[in-house]
Amino acid sequence: MTITPTDPMLGRLIDGRYQVRSRIARGGMATVYLATDLRLERRVAIKIMHGHLADDNTFKSRFVQEARSAARLAHPNVVNVFDQGQDSDMAYLVMEYLPGITLRDLLKDYGRLTPEQTIDILSAVLAGLAAAHKAGIVHRDVKPENVLLADDGRIKLGDFGLARAASANTATGQALLGTIAYLSPELVTRGVADARSDIYALGIMMYEMLAGVQPFVGEAPMQIAYQHANDQVPRPSAVVPSVPHELDDLVIWATARDPEARPRDARVMFERLTDVEKLVRDPAAAAAEGLQPTMVLPSIEASPADTGGATQVIAAPGRHRTGPVAPDATTTLATVARTRGRRGYWWIALLLIVASMAGATGWYFGAGPGSFTTVPSVVGVGQADAKKALEDAGFTVKLDQRNDPVVPQGAASGTDPAAGASAGRGSTVTLFLSLGPAILDVPTVVGSQETDARTALARFTVAGESSKQFSDQAAGVVLAALGADGNALPAQYPEKGAITLVVSAGAIPDVAGKSIDDATATLTAAGLAPTVGDGEFSDTVPKDTVISAKTSTDPVKLGDPITIVPSKGVDLVAVPDVSGKTINQAAKIITDAGFAFDTNVPELFRDIVTVNNQKPAAGAQLKRGSTVTANYN
Incomplete structure (x- = not known):
């Protein structure tokens, strides 16, 4: 064990x-x-x-x-x-x-994330990292293990164990810190770090989220460090072609080998990610704001001499541009459309007259007063939004209330006519607002059979598996009904509220008098986990026969441990030889062996008189605790 x-x-x-x-x-x-x-x-x-x-x-x-x-x-x-x-x-x-998981756990479960998921997580991490950079703190250990995803949706950056106040060049002054897979080239080669080192680590993490793998791998840490120092991080789309090129560009910008070619801190990268998010989620709206889907970042091979040694600020596309800009596809398509639009005006006019006559009839029955429309689903929506959705669909709304065991109090619990039904435009639809679950009287089920108890509790949510425990009640009898808090149910309980039944598994089998193997099989079949103890001596139970079975839990449930106590038989001990010993020496030897001692020699002479007669004789097997006599005859 x-x-x-x-x-x-x-x-x-x-x-x-x-x-x-x-x-x-x-x-x-x-x-x-x-x-x-x-x-x-x-x-x-x-x-x-x-x-x-x-x-x-x-x-x-x-x-x-x-x-x-x-x-x-x-x-x-x-x-x-x-x-x-x-x-x-x-x-x-x-x-x-923060109860939840880390980004590493999420990547292990899903392999890689969608562009939208990547943007959501990066936005939160960059916001927290920007606050650190603004406070003059360099994290120096940005990686998925330090991004916490709480169960309630919060995303937080943690573990500032390697953080330091930022300076122009923050040297480690010791062996490289952080995880090798996310170390920037300057940390690998020179052991210095600033805010741009955090950006590099974030770029590696972004690549991993989009591609599902790290850009640099090797059998030894030094192999990975060498790649960081000498190779450019590839585009995620080389592994996953569906990755938007805007995110490709952002990864390349963040992981430039030259720190001067990266965003200078998390705030700058956060602002660019905001523009990229618009391009990825809604390209049409982004185009309306002047954002273009193509972004030209500084060459990653540019040396400080090419840029004058200064940090380059990358303007968001469509903002503050100078120099000629080639016409994009949108402009070209607009020009073609205008040219075609000049042709066939007369044909269009004739078609419009015919269409208007048909359209008037169609409007009356399709969208006008004579039309029918589908009642939208508003279950779970707040009162104001649900009412607006019904009115937008063309209905007059009447408010009412009813209990609902699922929908929170105050939210819409349904409509009459029901969602999906057809109703005349302008007709009245009743919007029911939830009063929350009804509070019901709890029937008495303790002492009844489990099947009967489940039927009696049909308006509640009874757990599929009951909790079984041993008792003096017959198997299948309900011992207790517990609420969601684990306590006995009160007299009244919410409709559909969670209930767990505690049901008797019958009595623990009596295995006294059985062999150890039979007792083990019997207790295992009953659902217990038996182990064999050291055993006890017994005058009445034969050796290797079970005396009893002892439990250590109360109440005893299925799967609980139980210890089998086997008999070691009668406790027999060999009588020691005390001939030639003084009476007092004999007394000590005999009592130490576990026997009672008796003699007819007066106490005054016991230190000088020696034993020449003992009963029983030396070597005889005698039950421990029996009396041994040593005399001088």
Whole structure:
């Protein structure tokens, strides 16, 4: 049997305030736990430095630096840091708890993301990173593992453990930090980093989101580092042809080997991503704003000498352009259309007269007062929006209310006529607003059979699988009905509310007197997990026969452990030989062997008189606790 060691931190109270509940993740520098802040009664994530690093001042200072860096940022896309401190030999950091997954988890599940998903996530990360850059902080470890996707839809950048205040050239001063797959060329070759190094890492991450793979791979870290320093990151469309070329261009711009050819910080890249988003999501609207689908970025091979050594600012296409611009396809098509439009005006006029006569008739029955139209679905929509949707469809709206177990209170729960039905334009449609679920009386089901209980609870949502536990009730009898909070149901409960039935699995089988194999088979068949214990001596139960079975849980449920106690038979011990020993020496030897001692020698002479007669004789098998006599005859 394998025994999994228990984390000693679980259940520990840190600094008299934070109660550790469970482990979330473990990294090379620290372990992150879910904890409860007892003072403020809220869940938090507490990051505790590994014990073997506690004496390393470098790691300690980096740990404290993370707290200071993150604490300087107050942004909805950056993980909040609440506290930092030391408890005995532990350095810890308290952050907001975000239940959810990381971007790395998402990529593992889906391989790659759509352009729209990529833009949504990048927009949030760039917004948080822009706040850090504005505060003079370089993250230096941008990667999917540090992008948190909360269950409620929030996207946050975390883990500022490698962050530092930015300067013209922020040197690491030690071995390269961060993950090698996302290190910029200047970090690889010169060990310096600034905001543009974060942009490079973000570009690599963007490539991975669009292509589903990292641009540079190798068997050893040095191979990957060499590619970062010497090769240009390819376009994602080389792997996935459907990637829009606007996103291709953005990846190439962000991952230029020369830092001067990249966006100077996250704000600049965020502004360009906003334009790209319009081009990707709605090209027509983007064209109306003067944005063009083609963008010419600075050559990635341009040297600082070619640009005068200054950071190049890339203007969004269609804004502040100078120099001749070639006519695009839209202009050409417009010119052709105008030319064709001059032809055949007379034919068009004749057709318009005929069409207008037919159209008038068609309008009356198709869109006018004599028409029918389909009632739109508005379930789950707010009152104002639902009413507007019905009025826009040509109906007069009458409001009413009704209970609905699914739709939240105040939202539309349906219409009369129902959605999808045809109704005359201008007719009245009743819009029902939800009152929330009806509150129903709960029938008594404890003591009834499970099938009968399910029928009685038909207006509620009963879990498909009941919770089975052993009891003195017959199998199938309902022992309890629990609500969504795990407690017994109150007298009244919401319609369609979640209910779990606790049903008897019958009594635990009596295996006393069975062989160990038979007892094991019987308990396994009943749904328990039996193990064989060390056994006990018994005067009445034969050896290797089961004395009893012991449980350690209450109540006992299916799958719970149970220990079989076998008999070791009668406890027989060989009588020791005490001939030639003094009476007191004999007494000690016999009692140490587990027997009671008796003698007819007075106490005054027991240290000088030796044994020459013992009963039973030496070597005889006698039940432990029996009396052995040693005398001098």
